[in-house]
Each structure stands twice: as C-alpha cells, then as structure tokens.
Amino acid sequence: MKYICYSILLLFFNVAIAGAQNLKRIDASKASSKVVSGQLKMGNPGPDGKKLEVNNHYLTLNGKPIIPVMGEVHYSRIPTEQWEDVLLKMKAGGVNIIASYALWNHHEEIEGQFDWSGNKNIREFAKLCAKHNLYFYPRIGPWCHAEVRNGGTPDWILTKKNIKDRSNDPVYQQYAEEWYKQVGLQLQGLMYKDGGPIIGVQLENEYRKGKGGEAHILWLKETAQKYGFDTPLYTVTGWQNGSVPPLEVIPLWAAYPDAPWADNLRRNEAKTDFLFKKYRDTDAVGDNVQKDREAYIDYDAYPYFTCEIGVGNMNTDHRRLQIGSRDGLGLIMAKMASGSNLPGYYMFAGGSNPLGQLTTLEENREESGYYNTNPVISYDFQAAINESGRLNGPYHEVKKLHYFLHEFGDRLAPMVPVFPEDNADFQYVVRSSGESAFVFGMNYFRHHDLEALKGLQFEVKLGGGTVIFPSKTVTISDGAIFMWPMNFALGNISLNYATAQPLCHVGNKWIFIEDADASPEFCLKAEGLSSVTASTGKVKEKDGTYVVSDLKPGVDCEINMKEADGSEQKIIVLSKAEALNSWLLDLENGEKAFFVSAADLYANQGEVFAFDTNPNISVLKLNAEGDENFEKYEYQLPEKKLQLEVERVEPLADAVFLKTSAVDELDSKNSLRHRFFLKEFSLNNPSEVKRAKLLIYAETDCKVQLNNRWVNQAVVPGQLTVLDVTGYTQKGENKLMLDFPFEAGDKAFAAELQVEYFNSNRVEFTTNQSWLMRDSYIYPSFLTGFGGFAAPEQVGRRKISGTEQLANQYYVFRLPENYADGLNNVYLQIDYTGDKGKLYFNQLLVADNFYSGDLWEIGLNRLHLPLDGQPLKLEISPLPANARVYFDDAEAKEAATNVLVKSVNLFPEYRVEIQ
Template structure:
C-alpha cells in the first residue's frame, strides 16, 4: 500500500443515543496527525545478527518489526514443547500455521530439563532441537523464552529445586548463580546450534527472564551470557512489566506487553476484580495493571519513561486462562478476540498470545512440576492439566476463538504492513470509569489518508447494550468528507469489528469505505477477489471511486457525485459486486456471512495461495489438504481459485458460489457405547485449608484426599482404536476431577462449568489395558473459591455435590484432498 502524507485528518463520530442502553447524543471527535518518523531508527537498537544466509534482514525500529526494510506485523502464538508429546508437535504446528500464526513462542523450563543436578534431559518431549526443526518445516519462526526464571505456572517458576536450595540468591548477578545459568544457556545453545536466524534457522528471538523487577544490569548480563552461548538473534526481549529497579539503556532489550480478560492469580474470589475491564477499552497505555497481581499487588497502569522509543509488541495477550483452585475463571471466546482487536486498535504491532496451544505438565522424576502453595508459591494449579482454554486445546481441539483469531490474522496478512505505519488515535470522549457502558468504544488507525475504524461493544461479564444511530464522519485534509456509514446504524451488543476507509484496491480504484470487515484477498481468474465479512445487524455498503469504473452488483448501485455506492446486499458465497477499471483490471468482492467468514482460510496449496472454505479443521501437508472433524458432514472444502486444478487428478468438484466444493468420502463413524458405572460413593468432605503462600488462598486437595472421592469407571469399547484420536468428554459437576488409567494419572481438572475432554491417542497403552477411572471430590456450598455463578449446582439441603451427567465418546474423522499422483 502506498504511503500518504497530509497535515492532519479530523475524524468525528456522531452517535445518536436512544433508549436506556446508551448515553445522550454526543459529538465525539478525534484528530489524526501526520505520522511522525520513528523516534528511534533501526540503527539505534543493539540486537544480534539480523541477516539470514538467504539475505533476509530482520530488524526493528520504534514503530514495528522490519523484514527487509518493510514493516512486518506477524502473529505470535505460545506453545510449550515440553508440555506436549513430541509425536504430536508436527501436526499441532501445522494447525498454528493454518491459524495465521507466523511465530511460535516457547518457554524453556529449566526444571523440565535438569530436575536433578548434573543430569540434563533433551530427549522425547524435551527435545528442543527437534521442536525448532519442526517449526521451520511448518513455516514458523521461533522465539525461545529461556528464563532462567520463566513462571508459566511451573514449580519454582522453572528453576530446579536443587538450584533454589543452594546458599546463594537467584535472579541476580551473583557469580555462583551465573555459573549455573551459563551452563544452562550453554545447553540451550547446543540444542539450537545451526538453527539461529543467521544460520538459516527459525530462531528469531530470545526472551530473557520474565516479569523481572530487579536491576536492568542483570538482564544485560543474561543477554551477554546468551550471546556467548551462541544464542545470537535479531531480537532480544523481556516482559514490559513490572517496572525495573534501574532503567534499561535504550535499544538493548525490547519490552513486550500483555493483557488478560481475567486472571487465576488474584486473591479475590469475586468475578472481574481489579482492573481487568480496562483491557476491553482502547487506550494509549501499553502496561496492563491486572497481570500478576499476586506477585506485584494492585497498582495503577503506568508506562515507563521512554516507551515511545520501542514498538508496541505483545507476548501475553490471553489466549484463554487456566483455572487455579481458588479462581475457576471460565473464558468466553469473544473475550480473546476482543483483547486482540483492542490492542491492535490501540497501536499494537505484534499480537502475541499466551497460550495459543494448551498443554499438560510432564511427569517429574522427583516431584510434580506444577506451581503449588505447598511449594511456597502463590497458587494451586492442576498437577497435569494446562489446557488454558486456549485457541488450540491440549489435545489439539480447535475452539471458536481459533477461528475468530484466524480471521483477524488473514486481514493482518493483507494489511499488516500498512497498519504498522498507522498510529492510533482515540476520540476526545471515551468511557469514564468502570461502570460507563453507554459510551461507544472505538479508535482509528490511519496514515492521514487511509485507515481503519476499530469498534468494540463487548466487555467480559458486562452488558454493554446496543448503540443506536451510530455514524462516523471522516473529514479529510483535502476537504472531502467520508460518512461511515452514510446513514446511521445500530451497533449490536457484543459487536467487535474493523471497518476500512480510503483503501486502494488497484490502480485507479479506491474503496472509500465499507461497513463490512475485510477478511482476505487473492489473485486469480483474471483479477483480484476480496472477501469481506458482513457485520451482523448492519446493511453492508461499499463506496467506491475511480475514473471510468464499471460496477456490477446483485445489490443496489447508485452514483453519488464521483462515487459509486453499493448496498442492499445479501451475504453469500457468490460475487456480490464486480468492478472493472478502464485499464482492464478487475476486482470482485464476496460478502460472506459471519459464519462463513469464520470458516475461511488462506493457505498455499499446489503452487499458489488459495482461499478455502470449510467448517472442519484444516492443515496443508505437502500436496495434501487434511480435514479433521467430529462431524463427517463437515468434511468438505471449497477452493478458490480452482481453475487450474482440473489437470491435477483431483475428484470432481461442485460449484458453491465462487468456490469449487469437494465433498470428501468419509463414512460416518459407527456408534460406540461407553459403559459408565459408579463404583464408590464420596466420603466425608474435607476441610478446605488455606495454602502456604505469602498471601494464602484456599488449598487444592492433596493426593491422599482422593481416598474419599466418588469414583466411576468407564469401559471403552474393545473395537476403539486410540490411534484414531478420539476424545472422551466428561460432563460433570464437582470440586475437582482426576482421570486415570490404572495408577497413571491422565488429567486433572478444577471444575469451572465446562466438560473435561481427554484425548485417547496419547494414552493408547492405557486405553488398551482397560477401564478409565474418574474420581470426583464433591463441591461444597460456600467453598472459598470463585466459580461462575451458573456453574454452582442446586445443593440438596447443603450436601456436597459430585455428579457425572454423561460421558461422551467424540470420534474425530480425517479426510485428505490431494492430487492422484500424490496418493498412497
């Protein structure tokens, strides 16, 4: 996209408020100034080797990351390799790539690799080198978060017990501590030898420490030790919270930020305590005051001095949340999508999610490896389960926010370079205080000529209500005015959208504005096709300009001055409007329904980028499109463009709008019954003590407490093949659940109102051996925990409650579409 310069752009939002849902009518005004040059150019940053053997150069300035001098705005997703069996890494990384993630991030937990002093383990699920190699094979770059202290809800924050037992302090420049760190970093360096960016490998970044509030000099020491170990990377990062005890010299280490919809760590047992609500409002602040309130306490959100010298990068946008024993936070997928949209509208240039893929804690040889109050830490976490309600679950499940985030990432693939150069502007009038639910939340990013309007009408656990009569008026410096939309519309509660204005579609054609969300675009079949998502409850209108353009549409087309206005469109899979320019260029617009836009993918397959439409899970693996779903009817995929596929030996396709639809041959799985039997009633309820933390909260049950748990057995069908990756879904109500095969604990769960899912593929040896055992400790009325209100049962005369409603077997079906000469 070309850059435009102009003195300023005045943006006004006229919102007519009617009824009790909104405030009285106001005129909200924001002024977008000409973008300033970077406050700190790339030459001022003291990063590592930036150039790959192929000549690609990765740098950073105060505005964004730069790839070969062009602004680069990738999505980054956290996936802990040691929390997933190594045999599943490849498929899960392909899912991340298909979801629009371009950088994988992972902690390297010291205790996972050196539980006993002198014995390092880099095998199996701890094989960092193999994980990095698979990232590269999947087309992902990699950021390693090497601690030494990581947190990640791991025992000791990742520092081994034997190290913490030494008679010297950790996390500071004590030479005795640093010698052990040097050894640990040296091991990581050996694992990643030849895999750094400068070597042609995927590793582009190294995070040092985590949530560190000591002296900056210690982080600089860690940076030096990392480089001495061979970890020479284009990017060195740290978490931008909390404030360091001494200032960091400019340009040495990049601060990355975060925000969560709600956290497990708060001491309160109320919903949405503290300042989580601030994450749902556009703001000039990068620092979030709600992260790590257990460690850092309640505080005001305040950015450190000199923040403008760095780009607004994030590494911990909450992709979900893990429940702790005392806080059973249940995340709505809309919360996750909203966090990402709000941070982008506030100026973010790297959406980085923690977690993007859930996991499970590995089995320790000496202790369990989760954070616990019994170990003197702040919270009690499940011994095994670290699913995190993430976009991709611990057993590879794709959740609704996976699809919502993918839609956003597709847009960033098209417009991220331009968006990174567009500073944010907030309106003069914004919501005031926590209880202001009537003022519309919106922001603009613009280069002074083109841009995007970000609109959010969702806040976790709050009813913002519809906003009536919304209309944005954009006054351009040349004196033109763009009305967005041309007539006022209502913005429904829960809406979270981005509307474009001033975008060049091709030479001689400009999109003045659209009241629909750009999803993606691709070249093919004699032109460019752009896929938009209709905004629920809003009639889509497209306003186009260009000398001599011809517009055809199934909707209404009218001329207004030198512009063409297209509206009265019905969302669908066919072309909604076609525009041709005098130079012979063609642009087609497809207006998808909200549901179809969430089923849209764009991946390179058979030699070119293609837009794909399927409700199934989807990855590209070489020449194959691999679809996965528990519903055989979903094993179909629409492909565009498809005009070159006929010679490739694919099955016959049917027309489905612009798509060529392939229905893959997958017979429905025959039903298999589970036999569920209760074999033990619950014993007397335990007294729930406080834990052993600096600010203690309710303590999770110990292993011996499960002697009084109610117990069920689940007989799996003898014909079930665990290798087919089935799930057992347990609908239950209790305090805590533990699931085992024999003496082997498979998963545990702190009940929070959602079913517990267990993937059987990785437990095939146990599944073949016999019954699944489910133990439930009863939930007690008045337990000192936070649990969503609708998750509490109706207690019978106050008696503790433990019940299994049903146990399902969810069978995941797989089908592939690939050329006949690639078939086995």
C-alpha cells in the same frame, strides 16, 4: 483531484449528518510518527534478502513492514507425536511465530542431569518449526513462571543456603550460565542468521525490579550471546515495572481476560485491558501489582509488541473461570487499535504437564509457596487449541484478524493511532497514515451487558478531505468488534471506505467479512471503473463514486468491478458465521488457497486436510480467477460408533475378604491367641510418599502395625475405617501387620492400602493371597522374626457399612478395542459435577480437571498410551460446602458440592484430504 473527491463525498452525505444521533468525529489527517531505525541493539538480522529488522514502530522483512503473529505452545507439555499436528493447526490459524518457554526444571529436575529426550527435545521441536516455515521464539528464563513449580527454577537451586536466585549473585550466575549454555548447545546452528527458525529470545520473565534489575537483564543478554543466541530480537516482559536496560532489549506487553491469580473471591469486572488507550502497561496481570511504581520506559523508543495476550485463562483451585470465545478477540483488537504491531498470545495451544521424577511440576501453593494451585496435569488454559487438541471458539475468532495481518499488515504497520477526545459511550480509534486509515470500534467488555449504540456515523478527516460514513446511520449492538478500512487500494481501484473488514486477496477476488450487525456498505471511487454491479443490495452512482449498500453477506454476495481497461476485480462479502469458518492456507512455493468450511482445516506440505467429529464434511474452495467463485467438495466418511459402559466402583471393590475368626468356639485355651496378617510391600519410587491411607473393613476388633510401629488410630468393627498411615511408611521394604484377637464364628476383613507419591504416581495393595496369615499367642516382632506365616483363608464378600464417609467417588470404564483405527483423534468427554476430577491408567495419573461448569474433554491421542481394551479409572471429589472458591457460574458452584457423573462419551474425529 483527491481533495475534490472527498469534498463531493462530504456534500453527498450532508443529509445523513443531520440525522446522525451519534456522529463520531476525529481528525486523522496529520497522523505521523518518526520512524527510527538502528538504535535498538539487536543481533544479526539474517542474510540479505531476508533481513528481519526492527525499528521503534514495527518489524520489516527485507525492508517491507510486517505484522507477524506469535502464539505460545510448550513443547514439553505436548507429546512428541502430536507436535506436528499442533504446529499445523497454529499455522492454519494464522500464527507464524511459535513461542515456547524452555522450562529449566523440566530439563534438569535433578542437579547435573539434563534431559533433552522425547517431548523435551527442544532441538527437534525447533527443526519441526523450520520444516513448516514457522519462526521459533524460545523464552529461556531462567525463571519463566508458566504455572510450573517454582516458575521453572529447580528445587535444588532454591534449597541451597548460600544463593540468591534471579540476581547477579555469583553462585546463581554459575548455575544460570550453565543453563543458558545447555540450551545454546541444543539450538546451535538454528539461529536465523544460519538459515534456522530462531528469530529472537526472551530473557527472564516478569522481572519487576525496574532500574534495579537492569544489570541482571544485561548480564543475561550477554550470557545468551556468549552461547550462540545472535538473533534479530532480544525481548523481556515489560509490565509492572519490568526491568528494561535502555535500547538493549524490547519490552513486550500483556493482557488477560480474567485474573485466576487474584487473591479474592470477587467477580472480575475490570475493563482496563479492553480499553483503547495510549498506555501499554497493565495492572491486571500477575500477583504482585505495584501501584506506585515509576514508569521509566520511554515508549517512543520501542515498538508496541505483545507476548501474553490471553484468549483464555487457566483455572486455579480458588478461581474457576469460564472465558468467552470473544474475550480474547476483544483484548487483541484493543491492542491493535492502540498501535500494537505484534499480537503475541499466551497460551495459543494448551497442553499437559509432564510428571517429574521427584515431584509433580505444577504451580502449587501448599508445596512451593506460590500464589496458586493448578491442576497437576492439565494446562488447558481455555486456549485457542485445547489441551485435547481440538480447536476452541477463540481460535476461529482471532484467525480473522491474523489473516488480515498477513495480507495487509504492511499497510497497517506504519499507521499510528489517533484517539478521540471522548469515547465514553463507545470505544473507537483511527489508525492512520494521514492519507488512508482503519477505523477500529468495540462495544464489548467481559462480564458487562452494554447498550446498543444507535444512529452511529463516523466523520474522519484524512489528508485528502473529510469522509462521513456510512451513508445511513447504523446501530452497533452489544458485543460488536470491528475494523473498517478507509482509502484502501484494491489493486488499481480505490475503496473510499467499507463497513466490513478486509480478510484476504486471492487472484482477482477480495474477501471481506461482516464484522458488525450493520449491513456492510462499500464506497468505491468511480475513476478508472467502467461499471460496478452487485449480486445483492443496491448500487448507486453519484458524484464520482459507487455506493453499494443493503448487501446480504454470504458466499454468493459479490460486487463486480470492471475497470476501464477491461480487467475485473471482485469483492466477496462473507457473513459472520462464514467468517468464523474461513481458512486461508499457505501451500507450497508461496501459493495460498482460501476455503470456507465448518470442518477444521490445515495444510501440510501443499496437501490440505479437513477434520471434524461429523463424518459428513463439506468444503468450499475459492477459485482465484473466473466467474465461479467457489468449488464445492463433499465427503461422506464411514461413521464409527464408539460405546462406553461406565460402572461405579464401590470401596474395596478389588479386595478379597479374608477370614479372621480362627475357631468355632472360644474357650480358656484359645481366647488369648491372635490371628495375624502380614503384607510385605515395596515402595521404591524415586519420589517421596505424599500420603498413605489404609481402608479397612473388619467385623471384629483389629490393631494395625506398620514397619514395627503400632498405628495409634482405632479400627471400628462393622464400619469402613480409614487410617492415615503416611508417617509410618518408608522407602524400600515395608511390613504391614494386622492383629485380630481370636473370635469364633464366621468373621472376616478386607483392606486396601493406598500410597500416593509427590510425583503423583499411586500404588494400591488390596487383600489377596499375598496377605499371609499366622495364628499365635506370641506377637511377631522384628526382634524375634516373622516366621510361620502361611496362605490366608478366603471367604465370600460382605456388605460394607460406613461407605458414606468417603466423599470421593470412583468409576471405571473400558475403552473399545481398536477404538482409534482410521480416525484422526478420539475425544473422551466427561460431563460431571464436583470439585476436581482425576483419570488414572493403572496407577498413573493421565489427566485431571478443576470443575468450572464446562465439560471435561481429553484427546486420547494426546495420552500416547496403549489404551485399546484397557480400563480407565475416574475419581471425582466434591466441593466442600464451605469452600472458599469463586465460580464464574454460580449454579456450577452449587452443583459442585455433589458428585454426579452425568455421562462419559467418546467422539471420533474424522480426517480427509481435500482433492
């Protein structure tokens, strides 16, 4: 009967074939691949009824194929108080495996001193994952990269003379084993076999030594097992000659939209990672591309899983990128079309680097000899969830795929890709089981404008015959990315094909989404159906099928299917915009609920919350049964208006002018005398001084001494002078002395000593009453003492000349009292031009940004500081005119040479429970 049905379909569409300009033919009828179980040497799969097992193609849960979604967030880069918020947002976006690096130097910056407190408490983070029914996947290094200092290896390892890191050197093994031991102790009892959330562990990262590195990877696996990591999965990164001891670990793969690590200033127009292809590896990730490597991995032995698909990229000092909302979707759909059965994202949620005690912890070319310099704090990554905590454009794009995988991954997982012989003008692949299939198509490459493909139809041969669809040719526009089902079961109803993506199934409602510009078309097998009607478009019954076409997608677009036994099923076809605003949330006891809302949603322990910067929130909730498809909830929350006043801060704005002229008239008795000023200050930060400078405006000649050494740099009278005194400072107590020869009249000076440490802490000492004064012919000296100093004489403020030499500009604004009361979050948005921005609270660096042309946004609840009524100081530096920096946005690069703060605004985020 099946063959007869397909033959009729072929006859029905023979007219359409003749008119097709682009008929894409593919034979997917014999698609098959041998599934081999038990050959991969993994750990305990967990208890009966929940066994998580892996074969050479996919994962199974209690024997059923699954395609989970893995997303990365770094617990040590998120304040503890915001962990739950970001986990709930990830879960609402369809992520159910939380991956995180455990970064060695975040926990043992100083040898022998482990820190597992606060946002470094990996155990509490893992338990929070378990609370929300999320799996946890730690990536424990020892080397991780993650754009952290030394890739996570502590400085004290690298400064040892008799050690070879990242090897089976016995000295390194001793330290690496202790690291694994400490991580294992923290996660004890949380393995999947114990009822915990930990389903796997990644060993090392980007270990590109091929066969030569297998022994070290195997030693790391054995060491991890020794300290309790008995898990269903052991993985490594496989790209670029990654070391993979055969069948001991599973290689995972990567792709990024761009290359912020690239050692050039060219626009990256590579298509490689957007291609539908059999080859899993990439030449586009990392800074050590090996073109001549030997590909020794037997792909057929391992499932095609990914762990580092970038929906975004970090910005570096030399490459400023703007990643589009659909770049990540294009990458992950290319992998899924090509046979991948685990989408894994890096990063799914951005964060902020903690500050070390001794140094900052970002990757830095000048300090650690790595490829890139990244912001000290910001690790936004243009991720699906921004560093600020706000949901970013890619989040809404990729969750459409995630919902499908959770609902129908058991159907897709066993399907294998069948590649056409020629897809030069248009990328397409059929993933097929032989009897049913999904057609993947993509007309998208980052940085490329593509021609629309006109007159498209597919001719796909499956086990039951050949289907040509849609019934009329369609045009696929630039940017289209789609996945269309064939022979897809809607309960007891057979959907021969649809030119729309299935999203989910709730009750008797099947949600599909428009995923191409072509009007969706559905072809249903008539057998078992008594009638098919549609709220829009046309329904044509012919040759044993119902063809529903010319639909206008939207929440009111429905196809009603009545079965012969009287039961009903409905298809609801959402528009592209509604697809982005769709939410499939897990409630308690395995229940699920579907919503459509422009607000952002998540569920917490069965309660559903909406949050938005718009106080007027509207939500549609799908009724699982019944004639009415959606129930509407509307909320008008009290609007909270928050105002800021931003002031430009002039140099020496906080400094008091002190009188330097000691007499009314110079004569032979006083002309050899001097007025000395002494400032004693302490530098007791655990970090070393990175830079120190003295800003001074003096109206007369002046010499500067710091810690009994005269500074060999001239102070120019009547001009703002900046002295580099970095080499003159010392840890502990310091003495700064200024020498002014006697002058008559009303002369004065003001000064500010700025000291910045390698851990980014900063202190400033401005002239005030603590800068003591002494008039004397004899120079004060450490040999004769510094006695006789008394309070200085303050005078009125002077107009300062020469400030134009200071390239950086400073601004200050004060946050309102109780600004966050009653709100979910408050976003501070800074619209500026320049090279880099830094934000300080007192002397603490709390946020920073590399300018790319995009707005800089900070989630104030991520700072976790007492900011009510407190001032924040903004520092913006310009891009040098001859800077060797690449910008995606050429106009932004030109603008960056001039510092301009266009606006600084606060945006409240409201939250309401949907009930």
